[in-house]
Amino acid sequence: MRESSHESESGKRSVAVCLMVTALTLLGVASQSIGAVAILLVDGALAVLVVATLTLAGTWIVPVLRAGPLPLRWHLLIGAGTGLGVMPALLLTIGLVGELGPTSIMILATASVIAAFAAIVRLSRLAYAEQPATSERQHPWLWLLITPFLVVTLLVSVVPPGFLWIEEGAGYDVLEYHLQLPKEYLERGCIDYTPHNVYGNFPANVEMLYLLSMSLRGDPYNGAATAKILNALFAILFVLAAYVAGRETSQLVGVVTAVVAAGVGWLTYLSGVAYVENGMLLFSMIAAAGLIRAARPAEHDKASNRWYVLAGLMAGFACGCKYTALLLVAAPLTVFALLIAQATWPLRIRATAAFALAAIVGFAPWMVKNTLMTANPVFPFANSVFKSYPEGWREEEARHFKASHEPDPAESSVAARVEQVWRKIIADPKQRFGPLLFLLPAVRLFSRRRNHVDLLLLVMFLLQLLGWTLATHLYARFAVPMIIPLIILAGRAFGTCSPSPGRRILTATLVAGVAFSAFMTVRHYAQHLYQDGRKLPMEGADLFFLDGLGGGHEHLSVINHKLADDAKILMVGDARAFYFKPPVDYCVVFNRNPFVEVVAGAGTDRDILNWLRKNGYTHVFVNWAEVARLAGSRYGFPKEIQLDLFQRLAGKGLEWMETFSTGDPPQRYAELYRVSQ
Numbered sequence: 001m002r003e004s005s006h007e008s009e010s011g012k013r014s015v016a017v018c019l020m021v022t023a024l025t026l027l028g029v030a031s032q033s034i035g036a037v038a039i040l041l042v043d044g045a046l047a048v049l050v051v052a053t054l055t056l057a058g059t060w061i062v063p064v065l066r067a068g069p070l071p072l073r074w075h076l077l078i079g080a081g082t083g084l085g086v087m088p089a090l091l092l093t094i095g096l097v098g099e100l101g102p103t104s105i106m107i108l109a110t111a112s113v114i115a116a117f118a119a120i121v122r123l124s125r126l127a128y129a130e131q132p133a134t135s136e137r138q139h140p141w142l143w144l145l146i147t148p149f150l151v152v153t154l155l156v157s158v159v160p161p162g163f164l165w166i167e168e169g170a171g172y173d174v175l176e177y178h179l180q181l182p183k184e185y186l187e188r189g190c191i192d193y194t195p196h197n198v199y200g201n202f203p204a205n206v207e208m209l210y211l212l213s214m215s216l217r218g219d220p221y222n223g224a225a226t227a228k229i230l231n232a233l234f235a236i237l238f239v240l241a242a243y244v245a246g247r248e249t250s251q252l253v254g255v256v257t258a259v260v261a262a263g264v265g266w267l268t269y270l271s272g273v274a275y276v277e278n279g280m281l282l283f284s285m286i287a288a289a290g291l292i293r294a295a296r297p298a299e300h301d302k303a304s305n306r307w308y309v310l311a312g313l314m315a316g317f318a319c320g321c322k323y324t325a326l327l328l329v330a331a332p333l334t335v336f337a338l339l340i341a342q343a344t345w346p347l348r349i350r351a352t353a354a355f356a357l358a359a360i361v362g363f364a365p366w367m368v369k370n371t372l373m374t375a376n377p378v379f380p381f382a383n384s385v386f387k388s389y390p391e392g393w394r395e396e397e398a399r400h401f402k403a404s405h406e407p408d409p410a411e412s413s414v415a416a417r418v419e420q421v422w423r424k425i426i427a428d429p430k431q432r433f434g435p436l437l438f439l440l441p442a443v444r445l446f447s448r449r450r451n452h453v454d455l456l457l458l459v460m461f462l463l464q465l466l467g468w469t470l471a472t473h474l475y476a477r478f479a480v481p482m483i484i485p486l487i488i489l490a491g492r493a494f495g496t497c498s499p500s501p502g503r504r505i506l507t508a509t510l511v512a513g514v515a516f517s518a519f520m521t522v523r524h525y526a527q528h529l530y531q532d533g534r535k536l537p538m539e540g541a542d543l544f545f546l547d548g549l550g551g552g553h554e555h556l557s558v559i560n561h562k563l564a565d566d567a568k569i570l571m572v573g574d575a576r577a578f579y580f581k582p583p584v585d586y587c588v589v590f591n592r593n594p595f596v597e598v599v600a601g602a603g604t605d606r607d608i609l610n611w612l613r614k615n616g617y618t619h620v621f622v623n624w625a626e627v628a629r630l631a632g633s634r635y636g637f638p639k640e641i642q643l644d645l646f647q648r649l650a651g652k653g654l655e656w657m658e659t660f661s662t663g664d665p666p667q668r669y670a671e672l673y674r675v676s677q
Contacts, residue, residue, distance in 0.1 A: 316362015
């Protein structure tokens, strides 16, 4: 009776804390922008519906595991990973066969909804396994610590793409391919090879869900608003996955693990741009949690291998989000899988083989796509092995891409690379890892209760650190998978000692560390969204870009509103085509550029004009600021594109229309020309 009463009181406290977090989050968002609340209720509702539907539909894989009764949290977490991982493969399939239209999307959506409703019925009839109740205080109030991060995550998720962050070139990659390619697929009704954009060959599990958002909204711009919130929901699910991973130790460890995860600055940062890392992190955390579950003594039977299969599938989905996950997620987790089970070596090898095979299956859709289109399953990487040269790609482009994605020569020495670890991870000015992510793991690793799981988490982190340091071009963002073992270790620090002065010190450290991270996160937000002490009303301000109201985007006011309906534009220098409403042809700096080749090989200037007319171009837009920026960078830019070229062409059939300037004093950054017919 006492135990039942205790559980009832604990449940009431948990509900009260949940309501408090919700209320404080809404107040925090509303205090910054009432419009943000409205956007979250409209665009966010669809994003939540998509995630909830796919999560529930994905729970149908749980019976296949035959792992016995599981807590509800595991049903939902496995469902989220499966649903959000399988849907991109289905969208890719219908896109490859050219059926990416409203009818196919509606069929997929309807099937998902039916599966979700059937899953609700199934879940409501199940008996769930729960860990035995303990007398340990659960501290549900710790959940309140996630509130500031949840507020900022939601706020930045409704800022239109192209504004955040300075370090990311105001979301350059988002406008160049993360959202631009789904827009192209939506307009063409199919997914095919993109000779003008090499990034179309990158794995795109997350971009497929962005495409789904655009399809459901029937418009790329409204769909992008939903997609950004969907990206933020990946971050929230990652926190819940961290809770499940920690909950394998105890309720308190689960809560602390989730709080530490929420407080990692990278999550709020990544929620402000429609990138793919949040999705990669979610799948990776589920994989790690699955392996930890598989290591439990109670799982050392036939069900254990099924957990390895599940974890491998999630690792494969992570690789389907970003190529770097092959090195920083799948490889370290394979080592983790091999060593975590305390079993005979034949059993370990068999389990690890099951993990690796499942990972290959999860990643296979993108390898198959690239093999069909380029004859290289990991194009454009490993091209020296596969010798793949599809349209728009030759040996010259392959060398250019490889050289541009290696560390700067100044960072090539071991000492310089170690310095980058210090500058971009430990001493990061934005502290997106934060001191808590190193202090609490150290507590666990130096404690007497340290076990082989802790040591393997350390090994995983060290392998990731080694991979990032020696085999990437040292972007700070590429180091983000390292937060996974650190977060789990940080939570496990609270399984080190019983309630005592030591526990109180740990709790104080947790609160102080989260407070520091909250300060850094809010400061970074304010630096971008406040100007002269006043809040910029950027939430949902798509017209800021579509109507060319922002600095550096003035050209869009003319291109989107003043050109004829039959306009077709050739973009030179720039590749951020997302906000262009008329048809536009562009070429990223790494691909073979047809216009540059025509200029280089033309006998006369009229040959260039004839080529423009033959290809149906009515206008040419040249972004001189981008040409200069690329020419001065490691990426470089073709020397054939010079101002005097367009001055010559202007007298022979290329009519100058307008010069665009920005800044104070105004400085020219682009020009628009009309092609006379």
